Amino acid sequence: xxxxxxxxxxxxxxxxxxxxxxxxxxxxxxxxxxxxxxxxxxxxxxxxxxxxxxxxxxxxxxxxxxxxxxxxxxxxxxxxxxxxxxxxxxxxxxxxxxxxxxxxxxxxxx
Amino acid sequence: xxxxxxxxxxxxxxxxxxxxxxxxxxxxxxxxxxxxxxxxxxxxxxxxxxxxxxxxxxxxxxxxxxxxxxxxxxxxxxxxxxxxxxxxxxxxxxxxxxxxxxxxxxxxxxxxxxxxxxxxxxxxxxxxxxxxxxxxxxxxxxxxxxxxxxxxxxxxxxxxxxxxxxxxxxxxxxxxxxxxxxxxxxxxxxxxxxxxxxxxxxxxxxxxxxxxxxxxxxxxxxxxxxxxxxxxxxxxxxxxxxxxxxxxxxxxxxxxxxx
Ligand code: SF4
Ligand code: SF4
Ligand code: FES
Numbered sequence: 247x248x249x250x251x252x253x254x255x256x257x258x259x260x261x262x263x264x265x266x267x268x269x270x271x272x273x274x275x276x277x278x279x280x281x282x283x284x285x286x287x288x289x290x291x292x293x294x295x296x297x298x299x300x301x302x303x304x305x306x307x308x309x310x311x312x313x314x315x316x317x318x319x320x321x322x323x324x325x326x327x328x329x330x331x332x333x334x335x336x337x338x339x340x341x342x343x344x345x346x347x348x349x350x351x352x353x354x355x356x
Numbered sequence: 357x358x359x360x361x362x363x364x365x366x367x368x369x370x371x372x373x374x375x376x377x378x379x380x381x382x383x384x385x386x387x388x389x390x391x392x393x394x395x396x397x398x399x400x401x402x403x404x405x406x407x408x409x410x411x412x413x414x415x416x417x418x419x420x421x422x423x424x425x426x427x428x429x430x431x432x433x434x435x436x437x438x439x440x441x442x443x444x445x446x447x448x449x450x451x452x453x454x455x456x457x458x459x460x461x462x463x464x465x466x467x468x469x470x471x472x473x474x475x476x477x478x479x480x481x482x483x484x485x486x487x488x489x490x491x492x493x494x495x496x497x498x499x500x501x502x503x504x505x506x507x508x509x510x511x512x513x514x515x516x517x518x519x520x521x522x523x524x525x526x527x528x529x530x531x532x533x534x535x536x537x538x539x540x541x542x543x544x545x546x547x548x549x550x551x552x553x554x555x556x557x558x559x560x561x562x563x564x565x566x567x568x569x570x571x572x573x574x575x576x577x578x579x580x581x582x583x584x585x586x587x588x589x590x591x592x593x594x595x596x597x598x599x600x601x602x603x604x605x606x607x608x609x610x611x612x613x614x615x
Contacts, residue, residue: 253572253598254605318573322533 252314259311266304291353298354305346313339376452378406380418381460384469390458403436403443403451407459407471420471427585430521434471435460440526442585463526478522481538486564487545490557500554512551515544515593517586524580524590536569540580540590543571547593550600562601571597 277287291297317335320326326334374397379390393410404422411418422432427445434443436451437458448457465473482488493500503509524540525531531539546565549555565571571594580590 249568249570249572250566250601250605254602257602322530 252317256311256314259307259314262303262307263311266300266307269300270304288353292355294354298350301350301354302347305343305350309339309342309346312342376406376448376455376457378410378457378459380407380410380471381458382418382470383467385467388467388470390460397448401448403434403441403446403448403457403459404432406448406457407434407443418471419469428519430519433462433521433523433526435463435526440523440583442521442523445585462522464528464531465522465526473522475522478525478539478541479520482542482545484564484567485538485542485546485570486557486561487542487549488557489549490555490560492554492556502553506553508551508553511596512548515548515588515590518544518588519586521585523583523585524588527579527583529577529579530573530575534569534573537573538565538569538571540574540594543574543597544588544590544593547596550597559604562597562604565597566601571601574598 313335316338317331320334321331375394376397378393378395380393382388382391393414395406395409395414398405404425407418407420408422411420420432420434422444423429425432425444427442430442432443433440435441435458436443436446437453437456438460439451440462441451443459451457459471461467461471462473465475465478468474504513518541520541522541528537528540530537543565546561550558550561555561574591574594576591576595578591581588581592584590
């Protein structure tokens with residue numbers, strides 16, 4: 247049943263990511279057209295719980311979604327199986343979470 | 357006048373380049389290599405005719421499999437110029453490239469000898485996918501009424517012409533990359549039975565196709581449906597299983613798991 251759970255998790259995280267991607271792109275276009283500087287953008291995101299949750303959930307969804315996809319590639323193309331496969335994937339998910347989490351902290355913590 | 361009734365003198369000029377260069381894979385589980393045979397061309401010649409000519413006229417030790425010669429039994433499938441085909445219904449002129457044919461045993465299955473593969477892994481996976489009948493009535497019960505235009509029956513009927521040829525299985529890259537993958541034919545039969553109102557195994561089928569290597573491993577690239585010689589759509593059947601398992605996962609399946 248693990249396969250089924252991973253399949254569902256990948257679809258659910260895709261559902262979460264879809265509006266976040268659109269929101270992210272819309273805000274980027276808006277910010278660039280408004281001529282906001284990096285400092286002005288940071289001024290709006292720092293200390294904002296909204297942006298912390300927005301990009302925090304984005305990072306969590308991406309880390310899970312991407313790891314499940316790469317898990318399939320590692321298993322079908324590189325022949326990884328079992329504990330090795332799961333270990334590599336847990337490590338990869340952790341790296342994505344830490345790197346993404348640091349970026350979110352940098353722009354949202356005051 | 358049909359071609360076979362013409363005398364040699366009246367045959368069209370296209371028949372003059374009279375031989376095909378046929379490269380046949382020879383070997384066994386330990387390995388092998390292609391061997392060349394020059395085979396006389398015939399009108400309306402099938403790839404199976406070519407293999408049979410080699411076995412009867414050139415090398416009696418060539419091993420291959422066929423039975424019906426009319427696309428019913430599913431036993432003659434081979435790789436022809438790197439694509440899986442039912443050789444009894446594949447005309448040489450449609451697939452030969454530059455007068456050459458490369459014939460090899462079916463992909464994704466262990467070779468026994470020459471063009472014969474071991475089909476056990478293919479059929480074992482039908483059982484693993486619960487693609488077996490689960491009786492829901494006994495002989496004392498009356499006949500089940502089957503309504504041909506019932507939507508669920510239409511789904512079931514879509515897959516019943518499968519001849520178990522394993523062409524889809526040979527075409528599937530997921531089978532190539534994942535030895536546990538149940539494959540298009542077994543999953544399609546599971547979907548057929550899931551939709552058969554006389555089958556009592558709805559939940560058992562959904563459990564079986566949810567295991568590792570089940571329907572969720574399919575990448576929906578469609579080689580199976582592209583190559584199926586009977587124009588069946590295993591990819592569509594697998595999509596049906598994905599939907600049914602998803603509905604059940606979120607508690608929306610009903611009545612033996614069927615929706
Ligand atoms: S659609 Fe699925 S079953 Fe068909 S060839 Fe692709 S991966 Fe295999
Ligand atoms: S689904 Fe088509 S290609 Fe696959 S085994 Fe059945 S008849 Fe052959
Ligand atoms: S020999 Fe029976 S399908 Fe080709």
